[in-house]
Amino acid sequence: MSKMIEYEDASEEVRAIYDDIRATRKTEYINNFWKALAQHPPTLRRTWQMVKEAMTGPGELDPLTRELIYVAVSVTNGCEYCIASHTAAARAKGMTDAMFGELMAIVGAANMTNRLAKGFQVEVDEIFKR
Amino acid sequence: MSKMIEYEDASEEVRAIYDDIRATRKTEYINNFWKALAQHPPTLRRTWQMVKEAMTGPGELDPLTRELIYVAVSVTNGCEYCIASHTAAARAKGMTDAMFGELMAIVGAANMTNRLAKGFQVEVDEIFKR
Amino acid sequence: MSKMIEYEDASEEVRAIYDDIRATRKTEYINNFWKALAQHPPTLRRTWQMVKEAMTGPGELDPLTRELIYVAVSVTNGCEYCIASHTAAARAKGMTDAMFGELMAIVGAANMTNRLAKGFQVEVDEIFKR
Amino acid sequence: MSKMIEYEDASEEVRAIYDDIRATRKTEYINNFWKALAQHPPTLRRTWQMVKEAMTGPGELDPLTRELIYVAVSVTNGCEYCIASHTAAARAKGMTDAMFGELMAIVGAANMTNRLAKGFQVEVDEIFKR
Amino acid sequence: MSKMIEYEDASEEVRAIYDDIRATRKTEYINNFWKALAQHPPTLRRTWQMVKEAMTGPGELDPLTRELIYVAVSVTNGCEYCIASHTAAARAKGMTDAMFGELMAIVGAANMTNRLAKGFQVEVDEIFKR
Amino acid sequence: MSKMIEYEDASEEVRAIYDDIRATRKTEYINNFWKALAQHPPTLRRTWQMVKEAMTGPGELDPLTRELIYVAVSVTNGCEYCIASHTAAARAKGMTDAMFGELMAIVGAANMTNRLAKGFQVEVDEIFKR
Numbered sequence: 001m002s003k004m005i006e007y008e009d010a011s012e013e014v015r016a017i018y019d020d021i022r023a024t025r026k027t028e029y030i031n032n033f034w035k036a037l038a039q040h041p042p043t044l045r046r047t048w049q050m051v052k053e054a055m056t057g058p059g060e061l062d063p064l065t066r067e068l069i070y071v072a073v074s075v076t077n078g079c080e081y082c083i084a085s086h087t088a089a090a091r092a093k094g095m096t097d098a099m100f101g102e103l104m105a106i107v108g109a110a111n112m113t114n115r116l117a118k119g120f121q122v123e124v125d126e127i128f129k130r
Numbered sequence: 131m132s133k134m135i136e137y138e139d140a141s142e143e144v145r146a147i148y149d150d151i152r153a154t155r156k157t158e159y160i161n162n163f164w165k166a167l168a169q170h171p172p173t174l175r176r177t178w179q180m181v182k183e184a185m186t187g188p189g190e191l192d193p194l195t196r197e198l199i200y201v202a203v204s205v206t207n208g209c210e211y212c213i214a215s216h217t218a219a220a221r222a223k224g225m226t227d228a229m230f231g232e233l234m235a236i237v238g239a240a241n242m243t244n245r246l247a248k249g250f251q252v253e254v255d256e257i258f259k260r
Numbered sequence: 261m262s263k264m265i266e267y268e269d270a271s272e273e274v275r276a277i278y279d280d281i282r283a284t285r286k287t288e289y290i291n292n293f294w295k296a297l298a299q300h301p302p303t304l305r306r307t308w309q310m311v312k313e314a315m316t317g318p319g320e321l322d323p324l325t326r327e328l329i330y331v332a333v334s335v336t337n338g339c340e341y342c343i344a345s346h347t348a349a350a351r352a353k354g355m356t357d358a359m360f361g362e363l364m365a366i367v368g369a370a371n372m373t374n375r376l377a378k379g380f381q382v383e384v385d386e387i388f389k390r
Numbered sequence: 391m392s393k394m395i396e397y398e399d400a401s402e403e404v405r406a407i408y409d410d411i412r413a414t415r416k417t418e419y420i421n422n423f424w425k426a427l428a429q430h431p432p433t434l435r436r437t438w439q440m441v442k443e444a445m446t447g448p449g450e451l452d453p454l455t456r457e458l459i460y461v462a463v464s465v466t467n468g469c470e471y472c473i474a475s476h477t478a479a480a481r482a483k484g485m486t487d488a489m490f491g492e493l494m495a496i497v498g499a500a501n502m503t504n505r506l507a508k509g510f511q512v513e514v515d516e517i518f519k520r
Numbered sequence: 521m522s523k524m525i526e527y528e529d530a531s532e533e534v535r536a537i538y539d540d541i542r543a544t545r546k547t548e549y550i551n552n553f554w555k556a557l558a559q560h561p562p563t564l565r566r567t568w569q570m571v572k573e574a575m576t577g578p579g580e581l582d583p584l585t586r587e588l589i590y591v592a593v594s595v596t597n598g599c600e601y602c603i604a605s606h607t608a609a610a611r612a613k614g615m616t617d618a619m620f621g622e623l624m625a626i627v628g629a630a631n632m633t634n635r636l637a638k639g640f641q642v643e644v645d646e647i648f649k650r
Numbered sequence: 651m652s653k654m655i656e657y658e659d660a661s662e663e664v665r666a667i668y669d670d671i672r673a674t675r676k677t678e679y680i681n682n683f684w685k686a687l688a689q690h691p692p693t694l695r696r697t698w699q700m701v702k703e704a705m706t707g708p709g710e711l712d713p714l715t716r717e718l719i720y721v722a723v724s725v726t727n728g729c730e731y732c733i734a735s736h737t738a739a740a741r742a743k744g745m746t747d748a749m750f751g752e753l754m755a756i757v758g759a760a761n762m763t764n765r766l767a768k769g770f771q772v773e774v775d776e777i778f779k780r
Binding site for chain 1: 132159161162163166167169173177180181183184185189190191195196198199200202203204206207209210211212214215216217218226228229232233235236237238239240241242243244246247248250251252253254255257258259260
Binding site for chain 4: 326332346347380
């Protein structure tokens with residue numbers, strides 16, 4: 001299991017990122033993922049920056065849709081940590097049980113058809129090329 | 131490349147499914163994926179049923195959100211056919227260039243953090259278990 | 261695209277492997293995969309040894325079942341080369357169109373349920389632990 | 391971990407599916423996967439229908455071969471739940487220790503050569519196109 | 521296929537990134553990947569920043585080792601574009617044919633043992649936990 | 651969890667492999683992976699042979715670089731066992747905390763750009779084809 005850097009043991013640089021995570025997410029809680037990444041501050045900094053902008057930056061997709069997409073990827077990759085944390089985040093942003101069920105239905109169907117398209121060696125239709 | 135079953139060469143059973151695809155999608159066009167699956171009618175029937183219900187059945191997620199999720203899975207799996215066809219479907223349902231860019235940003239960030247969570251061997255936080 | 265080493269340009273070591281591939285497979289044809297690997301003879305030698313034993317060595321699984329398993333893995337990974345070559349090999353060993361359709365149906369269903377098991381965070385039943 | 395719906399707490403619709411699972415599989419035991427999916431009845435219904443037909447419907451592949459293929463996919467995807475449950479199912483249908491060992495050998499070899507084919511950028515041979 | 525933004529059609533913001541790519545890589549050539557991402561400037565900017573720091577920032581791993589790691593990931597994911605571009609980059613940084621062969625041998629072996637570890641359901645040894 | 655074959659319960663053939671593992675690795679410890687594979691001696695023999703040659707055979711890549719590549723693949727595949735065991739092996743061969751952090755940064759960035767290349771459907775540049 002991962003070593004984790006707690007706030008009180010963290011460097012100035014890491015504390016500043018923890019503070020930004022707290023302010024952005026409006027919670028005191030720093031989850032294990034960030035405490036583990038803090039072992040390598042440049043990776044912590046860049047990853048937080050990337051995730052922060054992709055998930056909370058200005059854009060046309062609403063926050064819940066963004067979390068649903070995140071969960072879809074994490075389920076497809078089989079990342080337990082990411083599924084648990086982003087399912088929680090999606091629920092906090094309004095995902096109902098029915099929406100979760102529908103999300104899983106689409107993720108399951110897409111993973112199935114992805115393999116059928118590969119296995120049947122289907123060529124891309126001309127109308128789908130642009 | 132895949133053999134494909136055209137409407138005129140198709141059995142009664144396959145024609146009925148092609149007709150349902152056309153009616154559901156409000157287009158005469160049957161794309162290569164379905165024509166390839168028609169080589170094995172039971173797989174065609176079950177797959178269409180699954181995709182039809184997951185993508186157009188009653189539910190709380192709107193049609194565009196469903197397509198974005200489908201694209202997210204297909205990109206994560208690296209399925210060229212599925213990316214091409216569902217990106218086209220998403221555009222037909224209103225996905226703008228900016229939305230596509232944001233979708234890719236989230237899919238990219240999620241694939242990155244999925245590996246960081248695995249590589250740092252991060253344990254799931256108690257608060258994410260329910 | 262890959263450089264390929266033809267028989268006439270190959271070293272003694274590589275020729276001996278090509279000869280063994282031909283003898284084992286009862287065909288003069290050496291497919292591109294082996295000609296590409298021949299760029300690095302130790303990888304060619306070890307890979308052929310591994311594949312030869314797993315696919316043609318003594319065992320309880322018959323040759324066709326082995327090819328079906330190989331195709332299932334290749335489809336799941338989305339490896340076009342492997343799907344094309346092992347689908348051909350499976351057909352040569354007796355795979356009918358119906359069997360291919362059933363194989364795809366299982367591969368599709370398994371890829372779907374794999375994601376549902378992950379997404380719903382299902383715990384392994386006690387009776388499945390041994 | 392997933393919420394699970396027990397028979398006594400289940401709706402009419404879900405009970406009917408549980409009953410069908412029991413009848414089809416000739417066991418009283420409903421495994422965790424189905425109890426978790428029961429949170430979203432349409433996904434439970436469609437998934438069971440798909441799996442039931444692919445795994446027990448009429449066809450040319452025998453039940454054990456179908457389970458071996460299922461395990462091959464689940465191992466390739468790294469789905470712990472699916473590996474545990476379908477390995478148990480394969481054993482119940484006659485998979486011996488030797489067959490399991492051979493299955494793993496093929497799955498391992500296929501995953502290895504899949505990457506070699508990609509890494510060496512091998513082009514599909516003309517004879518494998520049909 | 522992707523739309524691509526050429527330098528002469530690019531916005532100020534995108535041109536500045538293209539200039540930085542050229543300066544960092546000491547070449548006039550901007551490859552298709554960046555021209556495609558330029559469709560969504562924020563994704564272009566963040567991705568270039570991330571890749572630039574990870575691949576050319578200060579650190580203990582030398583440039584060639586970094587490229588070998590990049591290729592290993594890309595081969596495992598089956599991303600043709602990434603395999604082609606980073607294999608070229610690795611060669612430019614000194615990768616010999618022998619090193620490429622060894623790299624493939626390790627990537628192949630790791631993909632094989634990854635599945636064996638999953639399939640045999642091997643538990644992590646106490647001594648590997650820290 | 652996997653059955654494991656201890657040295658004292660092992661056949662002559664398996665003991666000889668265990669002895670070779672110990673001699674090659676200069677440690678008395680046989681880790682769980684090999685004890686699990688010993689359930690199927692031919693798979694144990696072939697896998698050890700493959701891993702031994704790829705990881706310790708003559709070549710231009712040094713032992714630490716080989717381990718970094720192994721970890722990169724294992725993280726990308728999400729194989730917990732392989733991540734834990736090869737991270738330990740890499741540390742034993744000199745991987746520092748900083749090197750691990752850099753490795754993760756590259757693996758994360760590569761997984762991100764792999765998806766962007768797929769999602770944006772980027773065509774391979776002519777100069778990357780050889």
